[in-house]
Amino acid sequence: MLRIRARRVHPVTAPPIEDGAVLVDDAGRIAAVGPHAHVRTPPRTERLEFPDGVLVPGLVNCHTHLELTHLGGRNPERDFTTWIGRIRELKDATPPEAFYEAAAAGVKDCWARGVTCVAETGSTGAVMQALHDLGGRGIVYQEVFGPDPAKVAVGMRELETAVARLRPLVADRLRLGVSPHAPYTVSAPLYEAVAAFARRERLPVAVHLAESPEETLLVRDGTGPFADALRARGIPVEARRRSPVQYVAQRGVVQRGTLCIHCVKVDADDVRVLAGARASIAHCRRSNEAHGHGTAPLATFRVAGLRVGLGTDSVVSVGDVDLWAEADAAALPWEDALRMLTIEGARALGWEHEVGSLEVGKAADLAVLTVRPSDRPTVRLTVLAGRVVYALDSAP
Numbered sequence: 001m002l003r004i005r006a007r008r009v010h011p012v013t014a015p016p017i018e019d020g021a022v023l024v025d026d027a028g029r030i031a032a033v034g035p036h037a038h039v040r041t042p043p044r045t046e047r048l049e050f051p052d053g054v055l056v057p058g059l060v061n062c063h064t065h066l067e068l069t070h071l072g073g074r075n076p077e078r079d080f081t082t083w084i085g086r087i088r089e090l091k092d093a094t095p096p097e098a099f100y101e102a103a104a105a106g107v108k109d110c111w112a113r114g115v116t117c118v119a120e121t122g123s124t125g126a127v128m129q130a131l132h133d134l135g136g137r138g139i140v141y142q143e144v145f146g147p148d149p150a151k152v153a154v155g156m157r158e159l160e161t162a163v164a165r166l167r168p169l170v171a172d173r174l175r176l177g178v179s180p181h182a183p184y185t186v187s188a189p190l191y192e193a194v195a196a197f198a199r200r201e202r203l204p205v206a207v208h209l210a211e212s213p214e215e216t217l218l219v220r221d222g223t224g225p226f227a228d229a230l231r232a233r234g235i236p237v238e239a240r241r242r243s244p245v246q247y248v249a250q251r252g253v254v255q256r257g258t259l260c261i262h263c264v265k266v267d268a269d270d271v272r273v274l275a276g277a278r279a280s281i282a283h284c285r286r287s288n289e290a291h292g293h294g295t296a297p298l299a300t301f302r303v304a305g306l307r308v309g310l311g312t313d314s315v316v317s318v319g320d321v322d323l324w325a326e327a328d329a330a331a332l333p334w335e336d337a338l339r340m341l342t343i344e345g346a347r348a349l350g351w352e353h354e355v356g357s358l359e360v361g362k363a364a365d366l367a368v369l370t371v372r373p374s375d376r377p378t379v380r381l382t383v384l385a386g387r388v389v390y391a392l393d394s395a396p
């Protein structure tokens with residue numbers, strides 16, 4: 001067993017405990033949480049003490065592309081459509097084994113930031129494999145692309161093959177979903193086919209949605225740089241006369257629990273559609289800012305009752321996987337930031353019964369931080385399902 005004592009323990013779903021402790025059983029679950037004096041120490045328990053540390057639930061990063069970790073700082077393009085094209089070129093130039101190395105490095109970066117659960121979207125399956133091999137926790141949404149409506153069968157074949165290959169890796173800590181990438185890379189019939197497949201196979205869905213003004217131009221009016229690029233490839237483009245949210249919802253993709261990533265270009269009707277469907281949102285404040293897309297209406301989402309978690313997006317967009325920087329950028333006060341980064345992120349992923357707070361019976365995913373006024377916390381220790389996966393003192 002493992003017992004961690006800290007100056008303050010934040011269960012998040014209960015008030016903070018001064019001089020508190022958490023006892024972790026041998027199955028990696030929380031056996032006790034409370035004041036130090038009330039938490040027992042069974043024989044042969046390993047004891048860790050952080051007299052100036054703050055113990056919190058492990059953080060949940062609701063949007064990553066860890067398979068792109070090796071591309072951090074390598075895409076200087078300013079214009080979004082050009083940036084997207086450059087990402088494709090950089091991915092095409094990456095040998096398969098490099099994706100695995102990037103994924104493993106990305107998972108460890110997350111642990112060093114106190115993150116114990118990720119919602120990853122990717123096309124290679126490398127992050128699923130890395131999480132499996134390293135004993136990480138996350139949901140991996142397998143991406144599918146295919147803007148040409150004549151090639152739906154090809155896209156579905158690729159997706160079904162990838163899902164069949166990754167499914168044996170699914171476990172308590174590792175879930176699999178699907179992600180029809182974005183309105184500028186997925187045709188209307190492919191969205192419908194993926195939505196039907198996901199329902200049939202009971203796979204959760206994530207979509208990049210309403211991210212940029214260019215996307216709105218493409219969907220609503222059939223114009224703009226995405227439309228031009230598709231037409232140049234001989235792919236027909238239709239003006240849908242509705243917003244990206246309403247268009248994708250109409251294809252059956254926005255279901256209960258569907259993780260809608262970004263949602264910057266949304267109006268009140270869109271928010272109603274998302275809330276009505278009981279969709280979740282991954283709010284990626286810094287990424288949206290870095291690409292000049294503007295700011296998603298976080299407060300409006302929360303008032304509408306939507307489940308919202310914070311996500312960093314890829315290191316190619318924002319440079320790191322620092323969730324506290326996301327909370328800072330969203331100007332959230334500390335306690336609210338902590339809630340959003342833990343239990344609310346877990347709810348956005350449908351994982352709130354297992355992680356996101358320090359409660360007896362839940363998985364022992366937690367982090368010990370040093371919190372200084374007017375500075376981001378330093379992560380001292382990260383524990384995942386009862387196992388120490390990062391310790392500052394032994395960090396390289």
Ligand SMILES: [Zn+2]
Nearest residue numbers: 065208313314
């Ligand atoms: Zn993304």
